[in-house]
Amino acid sequence: MSVRNSLLALLTEGPKYGWQLRTEFEERTGKTWPLNIGQVYTTLARLDRDGFVTAAAEVADADPSQRHYSLTDAGRTEAMSWFASAVQHESAPRDELAIKMNLALSLPGVDVPGLIQAQRVESMRTLQSYTKLKAAVGPDDRAWEITLDLLIFHTEAEIRWLDHCEQSLRLRPARQNSSTPRGYRAPTTAKSQR
């Protein structure tokens, strides 16, 4: 969806080739999300089929890289309505950390405070790396800075969530299952629960 809408948005500036769309997409988003050229052409073909773009080529059945794509009126309306509407977060993304925390809380013998602290150190390390990158961003690289800010705020949110889990567990300790599930062996190095 984001690739489709991004290509439409870029075409509001005027007709472009597929390779050109890929380069401009990557440059304007801080080169954070590399785009496969095959994906660009597949998406353009679908947009063409749906009447949002038209492809002009000097020879019929030309190689996709030789086609010059431009927006139809419907395509322009579609691009503008993307900017005018909010991005929907329809379902919670599958998150390994949240799954791990839930399972740790429901299984006996898992050192949950230890898990939280180990993750906090790792997330802080990631945050320090992003911040180092941010400190080195040049004044003209706005796209990269904005992308880094998003990564920084996401990682900070994860650390705040870990702090919150820790505090809430102190006040209201989890009731981990007392019976050991079949085949489960508690790690021998696990520290005792606080």
Next chain:
Amino acid sequence: MIVLNLTDVSRVHGRGDAAVHALRAVSLQVEAGELVAIMGPSGSGKSTLLHLAGGLDRPTTGSITVDGVELTTLGATSLAAVRRQKVGYVFQDFNLIPALTAIENVMLPLELDGRGTRAARRAALEALSVVDVADLADRFPDDMSGGQQQRVAIARAVVGDRSLLLADEPTGALDSVSGEQVMRLLRDRCDSGAAGVLVTHEARHAAWADRVIFLRDGTAVDQSGPVGIPAALESELA
């Protein structure tokens, strides 16, 4: 060169059953050019550590040196002199004197230390320039934004080439952009040779430090960093 050296430092408030162990045998070395952040929940000992490092409080046991000077055995007058000459503080609520202008606030520690008015004024103006508020030198704190006041407070903390910079939640009263600017300034001061210790509960600001120390119940339980730039992202800078 190690500027701040804490060895097995403990601080106990009260005695017997009522004793509260604010800090338990914490050791920490901070070198010139290094910024260290301290994180931990309320009551974990963050502020106690900062007060001890700056000679505002004395440990129950352990050794604390700043630039090689042992603080724990100093008398009150000598300790005050070390604080004036070697240690700069930045607080959450800026702590500027409202009846003094920006430049007078920055001159104050130098004048208290016996520096002549003209020399103090020159040094203060230079410190204000470094943090980009020289044009506000004659304004009173009430006529400045929070971010501007914190810049003046940083100038006051670094004026006179003090080697140790201690910051207690310096971004707590600021919006996120001003907070980030303050962190960039603290980072710059450390990059130009000061040793810095930052207490904060905001991970985003702690991440400007070379190392982040996690305190729990008065004990340093973990440390993150120093870190490099991940190879996967390094190409972005090329």
